[in-house]
Amino acid sequence: MIDVKNLEKKFGDHVVLKDINEHIEKGEKVVIIGPSGSGKSTFLRCLNLLETPTAGEIWIDNEQINAPKVNVNKLRQKMGMVFQHFNLFPHLTVKRNITLAPVKLGLMSQEQADKRALELLERIGLPDKADEYPNMLSGGQKQRIAIVRALAMNPEVMLFDEPTSALDPEMVGEVLEVMKELARDGMTMVVVTHEMGFAREVGTRVLFMDEGNILEQNSPEEFFDNPKNPRLKDFLSKVL
Amino acid sequence: MGFIDSFVDKFQTTFIVNDRWLLFLDGFKVTIIMAVFATLLGVIIGTIVAIAKVYSFQTGKLKILDKILSVYLTVFRGTPIVVQLMIWYFIILTSVDNGVLVAIIAFGINSGAYVAEIVRAGILAIDKGQTEAGRSLGLSSGQTMKSIILPQAFKNILPALGNELIALLKETSVVGYVAVVDLTKVGDLVRSRTMDAVFPLLAVALVYLLLVIGLTAIQKRIERRLRQGDRR
Numbered sequence: 001m002i003d004v005k006n007l008e009k010k011f012g013d014h015v016v017l018k019d020i021n022e023h024i025e026k027g028e029k030v031v032i033i034g035p036s037g038s039g040k041s042t043f044l045r046c047l048n049l050l051e052t053p054t055a056g057e058i059w060i061d062n063e064q065i066n067a068p069k070v071n072v073n074k075l076r077q078k079m080g081m082v083f084q085h086f087n088l089f090p091h092l093t094v095k096r097n098i099t100l101a102p103v104k105l106g107l108m109s110q111e112q113a114d115k116r117a118l119e120l121l122e123r124i125g126l127p128d129k130a131d132e133y134p135n136m137l138s139g140g141q142k143q144r145i146a147i148v149r150a151l152a153m154n155p156e157v158m159l160f161d162e163p164t165s166a167l168d169p170e171m172v173g174e175v176l177e178v179m180k181e182l183a184r185d186g187m188t189m190v191v192v193t194h195e196m197g198f199a200r201e202v203g204t205r206v207l208f209m210d211e212g213n214i215l216e217q218n219s220p221e222e223f224f225d226n227p228k229n230p231r232l233k234d235f236l237s238k239v240l
Numbered sequence: 241m242g243f244i245d246s247f248v249d250k251f252q253t254t255f256i257v258n259d260r261w262l263l264f265l266d267g268f269k270v271t272i273i274m275a276v277f278a279t280l281l282g283v284i285i286g287t288i289v290a291i292a293k294v295y296s297f298q299t300g301k302l303k304i305l306d307k308i309l310s311v312y313l314t315v316f317r318g319t320p321i322v323v324q325l326m327i328w329y330f331i332i333l334t335s336v337d338n339g340v341l342v343a344i345i346a347f348g349i350n351s352g353a354y355v356a357e358i359v360r361a362g363i364l365a366i367d368k369g370q371t372e373a374g375r376s377l378g379l380s381s382g383q384t385m386k387s388i389i390l391p392q393a394f395k396n397i398l399p400a401l402g403n404e405l406i407a408l409l410k411e412t413s414v415v416g417y418v419a420v421v422d423l424t425k426v427g428d429l430v431r432s433r434t435m436d437a438v439f440p441l442l443a444v445a446l447v448y449l450l451l452v453i454g455l456t457a458i459q460k461r462i463e464r465r466l467r468q469g470d471r472r
Contacts, residue, residue, distance in 0.1 A: 050372055077378035087373035091391050091469045100387060101377035133469035146373075153377060 001026045001188065002047065002157070007056035009042055009212075016042045018212040020056070026156075029189045031199040031220075034209035035235060040192045043209065044159050047190065048079045061156075077105065080150030084162040086142040088134040088149070094121070095130040098149045113152070120148040124178055140171030144178050151182075158182065160191040196240060200224055208232045254439035260430055267426030268447060274343050274422065275409045281348025282408065283401075286355025289313075291385060293356070294363050309356075316353035322414045324350055329418035339420040343412065351408050358400045362393030395466040402459040406452050413448070423447060 002024040009017040016039045024030055032040045045051040047058065049065060049072050058066050065075050089097050098120065099113035108116065121127045124144045134142055143163055150158060160179065164172045176198050183189060183202045193199065199206050199220060206223040208216045208231075216229040224240075227233045255261040289309050296306035316324065328346040329339065336342055366389050374384030394401075416425035427444035431437045 048376060050376065073375075073378050073380050076376055079376075081373075081376035083369055083373065083376075085367075085369055087367075087369035089370065089373070089388055089392075091395065091466075093469075101374075101379055104383055104387060105378055135469060150377070 001061055002190075003057075003059035004047075005057040005059070007043070007046060007053050007058065009039075009046060009051060010054045016212050017046070017053075020212075020214060022207075022214065024188070024190065026188050027186055029183050029191065029202055029204045030207060031203035031205070032190070032192045032207045032209055033194065033196070033199060033235075034207075038209040039212040040209045041161050044161050044190060044192050047157075047159060048076050048081055050081075077101075077107075077153055078156045080147075080153060080155035080158045082143070082147050082150055082158065082160045082163045084165050086134075086139070086146045086166070088142055088146055090134050093131050093133055094126075094137075094145055097134065097145065098152045101149075102152055107153070116152060117148075120151055121145075123181075124148055138171060139167045140174045143167065143171075143175045147175075147178055147182070157188045157190065160189065160193065162192055162194065164193065164195055194239070196224070196236075208235065210235075250434075250436050250439050253434045254430060254436060254443065257434075263426045263430065264423070264443070264447075267421055267423040270340060270415075270420060271409075271412055271423040274340060274347060274412045274415065274420075275405075277344045278347035278351060278412070279405050279408060281344065282351030282355050282404075285349060285352030286357075287359050287390075289352065289356035290359035290363060293360055295381075313353045313356060316350050321347070321350050321411055322417055325414065325418055339415070339418050342418065343415045343420055347408060347412060351404065354404050355401065358397050358404060359393065361400075362397035363389055365396060366392050391466075395463075398459060398463050398466065402456065406455055409451060409455070410448060 002022075004020055004022040007017055007020040007022075008015070020043060032043065034040045042051055046053050049058075053066050056066075057064050060075065060078070063070070063075075065072070088094075089100070092100065095114060095117050098117040099108075099110065102108040102113045102116070103110050118127055118130060121130055124147070126141060126144065129137060129141065129145070134145070137145070147158075147163075163179070164175050167175060172195070176195065179189070179191070179198070180202055189202075191198070191203075201220075203220045205217060206220050207214050208223070208227075208229065210231050216223070216227065216232050223232075224236065227236055255264070289312070292302065293306055293309055296302040325343065325346045329342050333342050333345070363385075370388055370392065371381075371384055374388045375381070379387070412422060413424035415422050416428065421429070423444055427440040430440040434440070
């Protein structure tokens with residue numbers, strides 16, 4: 001469902017992504033790992049055009065999304081995104097955080113959206129937080145709610161940009177648990193993370209990026225047990 | 241004649257004789273009307289200018305508009321409001337014989353320049369992640385600005401905005417230069433007619449002070465309401 005052809009991204013003279021080609025099938029859970037500055041977040045952000053590619057093509061469901069005159073807003077409704085720093089809206093209650101986009105975009109009435117928000121909050125065990133403001137919540141709770149906020153749009157793909165990197169260690173588990181459940185439900189997921197355990201357990205395919213290239217990709221077992229690229233071997237020896 | 245008698249006497253000549261308190265009331269109304277409508281105009285202009293400038297800064301589009309707006313900010317912040325007021329009244333809007341209307345336009349456009357910079361600072365202070373979160377959900381840049389960025393920006397700039405509105409209220413006191421009889425002008429007129437400066441001028445000063453105290457109280461209340469999400 002996602003096709004990336006010769007993708008390149010430069011910031012000024014600095015090349016962050018070099019000629020990336022990638023294909024992601026519906027239902028896949030693609031995990032991207034790599035050192036900081038390797039371009040993995042930029043790659044993810046190109047997929048929903050938070051970063052505009054400087055060259056190459058990105059196709060989603062047979063539509064080139066980085067062509068001129070594409071309705072970017074429509075496209076993004078199909079692609080949920082979860083950020084490292086949650087980015088909940090601090091001036092709105094949890095429920096309004098979740099219902100804002102579906103209601104503003106005319107996809108649901110406020111009542112429908114409220115009902116759906118409560119269902120989603122039940123699912124992550126936080127129905128009692130519906131009327132609280134984000135500042136009252138722990139990091140783990142914020143991130144679970146950020147996931148649910150994206151899910152409220154009924155996206156076809158979920159993009160995760162280091163969703164657990166800003167969390168205290170004891171809160172990482174609860175966020176990964178929600179993501180695992182989402183994976184079990186069949187969601188197509190692209191996850192940039194440093195959680196190797198998650199990559200191994202949930203990923204259907206793991207990519208290793210360094211210096212703007214995808215250097216190796218494989219099934220999790222092969223990837224972690226039998227790495228071939230020397231840079232990947234080096235990287236794994238440091239993080240595992 | 242004792243002090244008390246003289247006090248009562250002067251109070252009477254300032255406010256009671258010839259129903260002069262009615263003059264004060266009329267002047268008060270003019271001051272309020274000018275302040276309210278100029279504030280509205282200023283906030284509207286300022287917000288639009290700020291959004292346009294931020295949009296231009298972030299996307300690199302509308303470069304020419306951005307330049308024009310910069311000239312607007314420079315000119316209107318760089319010249320005295322009394323001079324601007326007289327230019328509007330005696331040069332540009334000579335065909336408009338409603339001085340209050342001219343004053344509202346002059347003060348509103350002037351205030352807009354200050355408000356624009358306040359609002360722009362407020363928008364730029366909001367974390368980029370907020371915009372990204374809004375856009376990633378499929379909201380347009382306009383919807384994101386309106387529902388996510390501006391409410392947070394206004395909460396943060398409320399004290400600065402309050403300052404500007406207080407300054408504007410007091411600035412309207414120069415409107416006597418273009419023959420509008422506001423509160424200050426009434427005080428001055430009564431002073432010259434009664435030959436007593438103390439009562440009319442202190443009365444006028446007291447009214448401004450009470451207005452500003454009232455405005456500050458309102459601002460505090462709004463701030464408390466908007467800060468709901470900050471409580472822990």
